[in-house]
Amino acid sequence: MVNRRLRAILVICGGVCIHLTLGTIYTFGNMSPYITSYMRKYNVEKNLQYTDSVWIFACSGMGQGASMFLGGVLEKKIGPRLATLLGSLFMSLGVFLSYFTVKYSFPLLVLTYGLMIGLGIGVAYAVPMACAMRWLPDRRGLVNGFVVAGFGGGAFIFDQVQTAFINPKNQKVGDDKFFHQSDVLDKVPDCFLLLGGCYVAMQLLGCLLLSNPPQSESLQNVNSPVERRPILSSDENSPESSSDTDQDVSIVSPDVEVERTLSPGEMLQTREFYILWFILLLNGQGVLFISTLYKAYGVTFINDDVFLALVGSFAAVFNAMGRIMWGYLADKTSFKVAMVLLNGTFTILILTLGLTKLVGKGLFFVWVCLIFLTFSGNFSLMPTATSKSFGQAHYVINYGLVFTSQVVTGPIGAILPSQLQSSIGWYGLFFMVASFSFMSLLLTLLFKVKNSKGKDI
Numbered sequence: 001m002v003n004r005r006l007r008a009i010l011v012i013c014g015g016v017c018i019h020l021t022l023g024t025i026y027t028f029g030n031m032s033p034y035i036t037s038y039m040r041k042y043n044v045e046k047n048l049q050y051t052d053s054v055w056i057f058a059c060s061g062m063g064q065g066a067s068m069f070l071g072g073v074l075e076k077k078i079g080p081r082l083a084t085l086l087g088s089l090f091m092s093l094g095v096f097l098s099y100f101t102v103k104y105s106f107p108l109l110v111l112t113y114g115l116m117i118g119l120g121i122g123v124a125y126a127v128p129m130a131c132a133m134r135w136l137p138d139r140r141g142l143v144n145g146f147v148v149a150g151f152g153g154g155a156f157i158f159d160q161v162q163t164a165f166i167n168p169k170n171q172k173v174g175d176d177k178f179f180h181q182s183d184v185l186d187k188v189p190d191c192f193l194l195l196g197g198c199y200v201a202m203q204l205l206g207c208l209l210l211s212n213p214p215q216s217e218s219l220q221n222v223n224s225p226v227e228r229r230p231i232l233s234s235d236e237n238s239p240e241s242s243s244d245t246d247q248d249v250s251i252v253s254p255d256v257e258v259e260r261t262l263s264p265g266e267m268l269q270t271r272e273f274y275i276l277w278f279i280l281l282l283n284g285q286g287v288l289f290i291s292t293l294y295k296a297y298g299v300t301f302i303n304d305d306v307f308l309a310l311v312g313s314f315a316a317v318f319n320a321m322g323r324i325m326w327g328y329l330a331d332k333t334s335f336k337v338a339m340v341l342l343n344g345t346f347t348i349l350i351l352t353l354g355l356t357k358l359v360g361k362g363l364f365f366v367w368v369c370l371i372f373l374t375f376s377g378n379f380s381l382m383p384t385a386t387s388k389s390f391g392q393a394h395y396v397i398n399y400g401l402v403f404t405s406q407v408v409t410g411p412i413g414a415i416l417p418s419q420l421q422s423s424i425g426w427y428g429l430f431f432m433v434a435s436f437s438f439m440s441l442l443l444t445l446l447f448k449v450k451n452s453k454g455k456d457i
Contacts, residue, residue, distance in 0.1 A: 007211070008135035012146055014209025015128030018088060019150030021199040021206075022121045026155040026319065027162060028057045029295045030312045031191075033305075034166050035102060035109070037179035038188040045106040050296035051418040052106075056114040057292045058414035061284065063118025064125065065407040069264075069400025071123040072130075080131050080210045084124045088203035091120025095196040099189045113192075122403070125151075126396045128206070129383060133392065134213050140387055145327025145380040152319030152376050155312055158195065163309035165191050170306040177299045261391030267398050272389050275447050276382065277405045279339065282440035283378050284409035286346060286433045289417065290375065294368050297353075297426055302361045311365050318373035326377030327384060335385040335457055336447055342377045343441035349374060350434040354427050388457040389449050 036053045039045040045052075067087075074083035094116030101108035132143045166187045167179075174180050267273050294315070298308050330338040349371045356364035386399045417429055424432070449457050 004135075004213075007213075008132070010209045011128075011135055011211060012132050012143065014206040015132050015147040016150035017202050017206030017209070018084060018124060018128050019147055020154040020157065021088065021202050022091065022124060023151030023154030023316075023319075024158045024195070024199070025057070025060055025117065025121060026152070026291055026316060027158045027312070028060075029291050029293065030155070030159045030162055030309055032056075032292060033173065033177075033179060033295060033299065034162070034185065034188050034191075035113075037173075038102065038185045039106060039109075040178060041180060041182075041185055042103075044102070044104065048106060049418070050293065051421050054288070054292045054417055055414045056110050058288060058410035059110050059114030060118035060121070060410075061288060061406045061413075062410035063115045063120075064122040065118075065404045065410070067119045067122030067400075068125055068403045069397050071125065071127050072394070072396030072398075072400055074123065075127050075130070075396055080127045080212060081207050084127045084210060085203065085207045087120045087123025087125070087127075088207065089120070089200065091117050091124065092196050092199045092203065094120060095192050095199060099192040099196075102189055102192070122400070126383065126399050128210060130392075130396045131210050131212055133387065133395070137392065139331070141327035141329075141331035141380065141384045142324070143327075144383050145324035148323045148376075148379045148383075149320035151379065152321075152323050152372070153316050155316035156314070156320070157316075158198075159309050159312040159316065161194070161198070162191060163306060165194060167305050170304070172303050172305065173299055177296075261393045262398070263394055264397050264401055267390045267394075267401070270390075272447060272449050273402065275443060276385060276389070276402050279440050279443055279447075280378065280382055280402060281405035281409050282436045282443070283343070283346075283375065284406055285413050285416075285436040286350060287375050287378065288409060288413035289429070289433045290350075290368070290371050293417065294371075298361075298364060298368075300426070301357050302364065304361070307361060307365075311368050314365070315368050315372040318369040319376040322373040322376030323380040325373075327380035329377075330381055330384050335381055335388070336444060338377065338381055339385075339444045339447075340441055342374055342381070343437050343444060346371065346374045347434045347437045347441065350430050350437065353430050385447075385457065 032050060032053050035056075036048050036050055039048050071083055071087060074086065077083075094112045097112040097116070098109060101112045129144055129147045132147050133140045136143050167184050171179070171181050171184055179185055262270070295308050295312065298311065302308060326338055326342060329341075349367060353367055353371070356367050382402060383395075383399050386402050387395050390398050416432065420432070421429060
């Protein structure tokens with residue numbers, strides 16, 4: 001038992017280590033002023049705006065959404081270590097190649113620092129979570145929370161690394177809110193090499209710690225009779241709700257919580273899949289917006305680069321803590337309760353973000369941290385809901401299909417700010433993002449999957 005617990009802890013630690021590197025996607029908000037200013041100063045893209053650079057982050061989300069299911073396919077064929085390693089190293093390759101592309105072309109930078117990173121993250125993202133849940137199947141919300149806490153916390157480390165390397169003297173932006181100092185901007189390409197090297201070292205270590213439970217335990221966890229009993233659902237046409245299902249039904253104790261196991265094809269026939277898909281689509285708008293533009297909004301009234309990097313780092317800590325907190329809340333209550341609370345809180349925080357400009361940078365610090373604490377719950381609640389709704393056996397592929405919503409989120413989240421910011425301003429953008437979150441709240445109320453005890457999952 002002690003050995004099993006130790007191995008489970010090592011798997012979780014490996015997943016956290018890997019996710020710390022994958023989660024540096026959230027450092028884009030910190031890097032955006034440096035990248036945008038560099039490309040303007042050296043005439044790579046002389047009219048580039050912060051809202052245009054959102055395309056980099058948007059394409060990373062699109063890549064992640066398009067490739068996450070592939071991680072599940074690869075894991076079944078080559079195992080969790082190699083599948084995670086391939087995705088991780090492809091992500092790091094995108095970072096290394098950005099050393100060249102940032103010097104020559106914004107579209108190429110979108111390809112390397114956006115799409116390539118997203119594709120690599122997608123392949124590597126869910127596999128460590130699946131490994132950890134196989135070791136501790138009765139604590140899936142909490143386990144997911146811990147692993148993806150690494151994803152949320154990566155920016156805490158690397159926001160500081162980026163700013164300390166590029167702008168150690170805390171030089172200020174100009175009146176146009178862009179950097180112009182050569183001794184700052186000349187370091188931008190080299191920063192990609194530094195980051196890529198750090199990522200590869202951490203990814204190799206994390207992959208070495210990944211493993212599935214022994215085959216007998218894995219089969220017991222995934223294919224146990226309790227997973228073949230029907231689950232109560234509002235979708236009467238779902239494969240599992242039919243009374244003449246040809247699946248084996250085992251007699252189990254009424255005290256045992258049971259759940260269904262659906263293949264990807266069966267999952268696509270359920271209403272619950274599409275509800276989860278659209279919830280993630282709508283909430284992804286807020287995640288993309290605040291992750292990429294919090295610093296761009298901050299520089300409109302805060303001329304302190306080190307402080308803004310500190311905001312990003314502490315926001316990453318709250319991002320990490322929030323994933324654990326929301327996962328624990330879902331275990332104690334339900335996905336539905338947790339998601340309604342998340343969306344309601346996020347809506348209020350975004351609507352009131354404009355007040356920070358009136359009060360000052362102290363309130364801005366608090367508000368950004370609270371927003372990251374809130375939206376982070378999407379990435380522990382959604383995988384937990386997928387696992388509990390459709391079973392563990394095909395979890396990686398099933399969650400990858402849910403995450404394809406980000407292929408749509410990306411272009412919407414990039415086009416709207418760039419096209420509307422000049423006409424509706426920051427406050428208009430805040431209202432727009434809040435409306436997406438409120439629509440997601442209403443959609444969550446329609447989610448009605450229950451376990452064998454008649455309780456919401």
